[in-house]
Amino acid sequence: MQKLTNKEEEIMHILWQLEKAFVKDVLAEIKEDKPHYNTLSTIIRHLEEKGYVAYNAYGKTHQYYPIVSKEAYKAKFMNTAIAHYFNNSYKNMVSFFAKEEKISVEELKEIIELIEKKK
Numbered sequence: 001m002q003k004l005t006n007k008e009e010e011i012m013h014i015l016w017q018l019e020k021a022f023v024k025d026v027l028a029e030i031k032e033d034k035p036h037y038n039t040l041s042t043i044i045r046h047l048e049e050k051g052y053v054a055y056n057a058y059g060k061t062h063q064y065y066p067i068v069s070k071e072a073y074k075a076k077f078m079n080t081a082i083a084h085y086f087n088n089s090y091k092n093m094v095s096f097f098a099k100e101e102k103i104s105v106e107e108l109k110e111i112i113e114l115i116e117k118k119k
Contacts, residue, residue, distance in 0.1 A: 001068065001076050002050045007035070011043055012052060016070045020056075022063050 004012065014029045015021060023041045027034065035043070044064055047053045052073075055062040086092040094111075097103040 015066045020065045
């Protein structure tokens with residue numbers, strides 16, 4: 001799975017949400033920094049080349065849909081982030097969020113309960 005640019009990732013989030021979309025549908029969902037139609041079309045074709053999307057052709061028009069699930073991408077992204085930023089340690093990751101006050105004691109207790117239920 002190749003790394004996505006920020007714009008490609010933004011487009012993938014839109015396609016995951018819409019499930020199937022023409023370029024004009026994707027363009028309508030972009031709220032800020034709307035690219036030109038042709039630029040967006042090129043970005044989507046790059047996503048196809050990278051193996052993230054496929055399309056159904058209707059004449060000269062293409063309806064795109066994701067072939068990589070959001071869950072699969074999330075797993076790859078998180079594994080890479082944990083490897084690069086937390087030395088492959090989930091403990092380091094959780095303690096980082098605790099120090100940054102991004103996770104509460106209640107949330108940590110819920111995580112512990114989830115882990116214990118899996119045993």
